Amino acid sequence: MILGRLNHIGVATPSNERLIDSYRTLLRANIIGEPFDLPAQGVKVRFIDAPNTQIELIEPYDDSSPLAGFLRRNPAGGQHHVCFEVPDIHAVVADLKAKGATVLGEPRIGAHGTPIVFVHSKDMGGVLVELMETPRGDD
Numbered sequence: 001m002i003l004g005r006l007n008h009i010g011v012a013t014p015s016n017e018r019l020i021d022s023y024r025t026l027l028r029a030n031i032i033g034e035p036f037d038l039p040a041q042g043v044k045v046r047f048i049d050a051p052n053t054q055i056e057l058i059e060p061y062d063d064s065s066p067l068a069g070f071l072r073r074n075p076a077g078g079q080h081h082v083c084f085e086v087p088d089i090h091a092v093v094a095d096l097k098a099k100g101a102t103v104l105g106e107p108r109i110g111a112h113g114t115p116i117v118f119v120h121s122k123d124m125g126g127v128l129v130e131l132m133e134t135p136r137g138d139d
C-alpha cells in the first residue's frame with residue numbers, strides 16, 4: 001500500500017445547513033454538493049469543494065448515530081477525520097491488521113460510493129483516519 005491523495009476532511013456539526021451558510025458567507029465557498037443521507041453510517045452528508053480537496057460535513061442521522069457521542073463532547077462540532085485514498089481497501093485492511101493497527105469495522109460503502117474503513121485515532125496521533133478506495137476513472 002502507498003498512501004494516496006487526501007480525498008476530504010470530515011467535519012462533524014449539529015447542522016450541515018448552518019455550517020454551509022458559514023462556508024458560503026465567510027469563505028465564499030460556491031461549489032456545494034446536494035445533501036444526502038447514509039443511514040447505515042448514521043450520518044447526513046454535504047460536500048464542499050475546495051480546489052485541492054473536499055470538506056465533508058457530517059451531521060447525526062438520529063440519536064443512535066456514532067456521531068452523537070462526538071457532538072456531546074464537542075457541542076459546536078469540530079474536525080472529525082481525514083480521508084486518504086488507497087488503491088485496494090481489502091489489501092490495506094489486511095496490511096493494517098498484520099501491523100497491529102485497530103481497524104474499525106469491515107469495509108463498507110462510503111459517501112463517494114467506494115469502500116471505506118476507519119483506522120482508530122489511537123494509532124494515528126489522535127486523528128481518526130478514513131481510508132477509501134480510489135474511485136475508478138478518477139486519477
Ligand code: CO
Pocket residue numbers: 008009010056081083111130
Ligand atoms: Co469521510
